[in-house]
Amino acid sequence: MQHQADFWAHCIHTLKRKHRLALLVVVESQGSSPGKAGAKMVIAADGARFGTIGGGQVEHDLAAQALDLIQQPDSCSRLFCVRHDGSGQVWGGRQTVLYYPCALNDLSLLQDIQGAFQQKQARQLVIDPEGMSVNKAIAETREILFTDSANVGWTYQELIGVVKTAYIIGGGHVSLALSQVLALLDFDIVVIDLRDAVQTMQDNKFAKRKIIVPY
Structure with missing residues (x-):
């Protein structure tokens, strides 16, 4: 994805x-x-x-x-x-x-x-025969909702703006492989390592952010 x-x-x-x-x-x-x-x-x-x-x-x-x-x-x-x-x-x-x-x-x-x-602001995308609109999301807004009835027609609703974030501690080869998988699942990826010269950290093109910090 x-x-x-x-x-x-x-x-x-x-x-x-x-x-x-x-x-x-x-x-x-x-x-x-x-x-x-x-x-x-x-x-x-x-x-x-x-x-x-x-x-x-x-x-x-x-x-x-x-x-x-x-x-x-x-x-x-x-x-x-x-x-x-x-x-x-x-x-x-x-x-x-x-x-x-x-x-x-x-x-x-x-x-x-x-x-x-x-x-990263939650909104509700709505598409129906009348067109497309973006509304403010409410607590009851479901991730995806499709309704279709003979009386009122069809409506597609989707919760947008909610970004899933994954934090990975360590920038080695496992971190690189995991980052690739999580990117396919539409995650924002943050990789954290205490080393500043790790090749796999440098090669990680899937991470949105890379943080070097002692821990």
Whole structure:
């Protein structure tokens, strides 16, 4: 998994240059579906991709559909419901993927999302058929919540701005390997060591901060 702040920074950078983006978000998954709720991917108007919603043929097909939709000036957000049982791949289950077209008028909103992660301020991201918004998080805000009913329609809510931090004491080879694993899980990593000339400490590109301090 890419770091959330990096993902949204990429969206902002690409939107400024390409003017339109297709955002794909896994909003719900069941069984052994490869894409888990919260996984994200963006497709630029030229077909360039960033992020993942699980990979494989399903991701390829959804990205192709999103690319077609983003070429249409009147395209609107929608849901794709995918069953993996007949996909020809090893996993089963199903997943629901949200498509949301981002245009230049969404730029300030994307910057608000990125800012929430940079400042580590809890916010609630909401996407529904009416659009996308960022609200102040409350105590009851769940990490991810997707609802879909015939009466009120669908809504996707995600808690953003909450950054998980892992502190690793020692900068040796185990620390380096652990840092790589934790980076995949979207942690901010702080490595602490009392030595100032450890090669593995210097090679650790996954750590957000490296602290040399006696302990």
